[in-house]
Amino acid sequence: MTTPGRFPEPYGHGSGANLADILERVLDKGIVIAGDIRINLLDIELLTIKLRLIVASVDKAKEMGIDWWETDPALSSRARRDELTRENVELRERLARLEELELGRAPKEAP
Amino acid sequence: MTGLRYVYAVCRPFGTPLQSQLTGVGGAPPGLLHHHGLIAVVSQVPEADFGEEALKAHLEDLDWLSATARAHQGVIDALTTVTTPLPLRLGTVFRDCSGVRTMIEAREEDFRRTLDRLEGRVEWGVKLYLEPEPEPEPEPESAPAGPAAEPRPGSGRDYLRRRRTSTHAQEERWQRAEAFARTLHERLSRNSEDSRLHAPQNSALSTVPGRNVLNAAYLVPRAHSEEFVELVDRTKDEAPGIRVELTGPWAAYSFVGEAAP
Numbered sequence: 139m140t141t142p143g144r145f146p147e148p149y150g151h152g153s154g155a156n157l158a159d160i161l162e163r164v165l166d167k168g169i170v171i172a173g174d175i176r177i178n179l180l181d182i183e184l185l186t187i188k189l190r191l192i193v194a195s196v197d198k199a200k201e202m203g204i205d206w207w208e209t210d211p212a213l214s215s216r217a218r219r220d221e222l223t224r225e226n227v228e229l230r231e232r233l234a235r236l237e238e239l240e241l242g243r244a245p246k247e248a249p
Numbered sequence: 250m251t252g253l254r255y256v257y258a259v260c261r262p263f264g265t266p267l268q269s270q271l272t273g274v275g276g277a278p279p280g281l282l283h284h285h286g287l288i289a290v291v292s293q294v295p296e297a298d299f300g301e302e303a304l305k306a307h308l309e310d311l312d313w314l315s316a317t318a319r320a321h322q323g324v325i326d327a328l329t330t331v332t333t334p335l336p337l338r339l340g341t342v343f344r345d346c347s348g349v350r351t352m353i354e355a356r357e358e359d360f361r362r363t364l365d366r367l368e369g370r371v372e373w374g375v376k377l378y379l380e381p382e383p384e385p386e387p388e389p390e391s392a393p394a395g396p397a398a399e400p401r402p403g404s405g406r407d408y409l410r411r412r413r414t415s416t417h418a419q420e421e422r423w424q425r426a427e428a429f430a431r432t433l434h435e436r437l438s439r440n441s442e443d444s445r446l447h448a449p450q451n452s453a454l455s456t457v458p459g460r461n462v463l464n465a466a467y468l469v470p471r472a473h474s475e476e477f478v479e480l481v482d483r484t485k486d487e488a489p490g491i492r493v494e495l496t497g498p499w500a501a502y503s504f505v506g507e508a509a510p
Contacts, residue, residue: 156457156496157315157318157319158450158456158457159374159496160315160318160319160322161314161315161318162447162450163322163336163499163502163503164318164321164322164325164336164338164339164502165318165338165339167336167338167502167503167505167506168336168337168338168339168502168505169259169335169336169337169338169363169505169506170337170338171256171337171338171341171352171356172341173256173340173341173342173343173348173352174342174343174344174348175253175299175300175301175304175342175343175344
């Protein structure tokens with residue numbers, strides 16, 4: 139028989155606890171009371187998107203319209219692709235400008 | 250010198266003193282504010298860090314936020330060992346003690362009802378991970394053994410067949426994991442008073458290996474916690490390739506609201 143009230147050793151939330159687990163609880167769960175200092179943690183915009191993402195799944199974050207990682211080249215291959223596209227566009231524009239210059243010069247050179 | 254009041258939790262009066270070396274957010278020791286037969290666990294915090302603007306700015310600083318979150322959780326944790334606290338969300342700050350008292354009066358009925366419902370209960374977190382995909386076996390250039398192996402390695406048809414096989418294998422792993430998650434959740438729900446399913450944590454962000462397929466919280470009477478923990482432990486070897494992770498005992502963070510989220 140076990141002693142009533144005896145508590146199993148804590149699992150996984152001592153000093154080395156997973157920060158995501160702690161944030162998930164202290165930011166997302168618990169009783170919501172707006173103190174008379176008006177920090178309303180219900181307003182997602184108060185937290186940076188990155189911090190929200192630690193506790194929200196990527197899919198959920200996407201539903202909330204949070205998708206910064208998709209434009210961060212370090213995190214997304216699509217963003218890297220977009221970067222290439224952008225570079226491409228830029229190069230094309232420069233080429234077009236050069237060609238215009240070339241054309242502009244052409245008539246003068248013509249006899 | 251004035252300071253704002255940071256409130257961690259509301260609970261009923263309890264006999265045991267808090268650990269003397271316990272520090273709250275910002276380093277000040279938490280104290281107990283008695284009002285209307287309830288207790289608010291509060292500590293003094295500097296206006297410079299916890300005023301509205303400062304707090305907003307700090308919440309965007311991951312280092313500050315994680316230190317504060319750990320301190321908050323540290324106090325809640327200490328309370329959980331001596332009583333049943335109702336944890337407030339991080340960053341609940343009042344001008345002064347009379348603001349805290351007013352809040353207690355406004356919510357008195359709510360607090361009492363919730364305290365009755367949660368008295369003597371704790372929360373256990375159970376997460377299930379699908380272990381990272383085993384490295385795909387390097388496809389040998391020469392024909393591999395096996396009934397399906399064709400004597401023409403490297404052909405397009407071989408490639409497609411291998412692709413299909415590996416897609417199937419992955420699909421199966423998923424289905425097995427989902428089925429296991431469902432069974433486990435049912436079993437644990439039967440052995441707890443209440444449960445909540447939380448959004449799976451993204452592995453890239455929680456920095457834990459494997460894909461999180463179940464992220465649940467269970468409300469368990471303190472006195473039955475050992476059985477619950479043993480029950481979870483027993484499931485750990487049931488499904489190969491799936492990792493079961495247990496955290497707790499937590500204050501009943503996920504169950505202080507009235508309705509299921």
